[in-house]
Amino acid sequence: MAVSDEMAERLRAAFAPDELEIVNESGLHAGHGGDDGSGESHFRLRIRAPVFAPMSRVERHRTVIRALGDIPSRIHALALDIG
Numbered sequence: 001m002a003v004s005d006e007m008a009e010r011l012r013a014a015f016a017p018d019e020l021e022i023v024n025e026s027g028l029h030a031g032h033g034g035d036d037g038s039g040e041s042h043f044r045l046r047i048r049a050p051v052f053a054p055m056s057r058v059e060r061h062r063t064v065i066r067a068l069g070d071i072p073s074r075i076h077a078l079a080l081d082i083g
Contacts, residue, residue, distance in 0.1 A: 002040065003024075003040040003043070003071060003074070003075060004022045004024050004040070004043065006071060007022050007043070007045065007068060007071055008020060008022055010067055010068055010069060010071070011045075011047060011064070011067060011068070014067035015047065015049040015051055015052075015067065016049065017047050017048055017049040018048045018049060018050070019046065019047065019048035019049075020046070020047050020048075021045070021046040021047075022043060022044070022045050022046075023043065023044040023045075024039070024040065024042070024043055025042045025043060025044050025077075025079075026039050026040055026041045026042045026043075028042065040075065041075055041076040041077065042075070042076055042077040042078075043075060043077070043078050043079070044078075044079040044081075045064070045078060045079065045080050045081065045082075046081040046082075047064065047080075047081070047082055047083075048082075048083050051063075052082055052083060057082075060080075060082040060083075061080055061082065064080060064082055
């Protein structure tokens with residue numbers, strides 16, 4: 001299963017988001033640091049869910065990272081836009 005599909009599955013299960021967008025930006029980083037040649041090393045994530053409303057920015061990030069489980073340790077970069 002593609003990393004982006006794993007992310008989507010875990011985030012939908014954890015948050016039932018109103019909006020979820022995962023963009024694989026690995027191609028933009030080919031040959032740069034962290035590019036492992038897999039084509040799945042750099043991602044941009046945008047998620048919107050009511051559960052995040054009362055949380056601080058740091059709490060939102062920690063909550064999303066926890067929901068992703070081991071995925072962050074298997075990729076090089078993950079840009080988060082959480083609301």
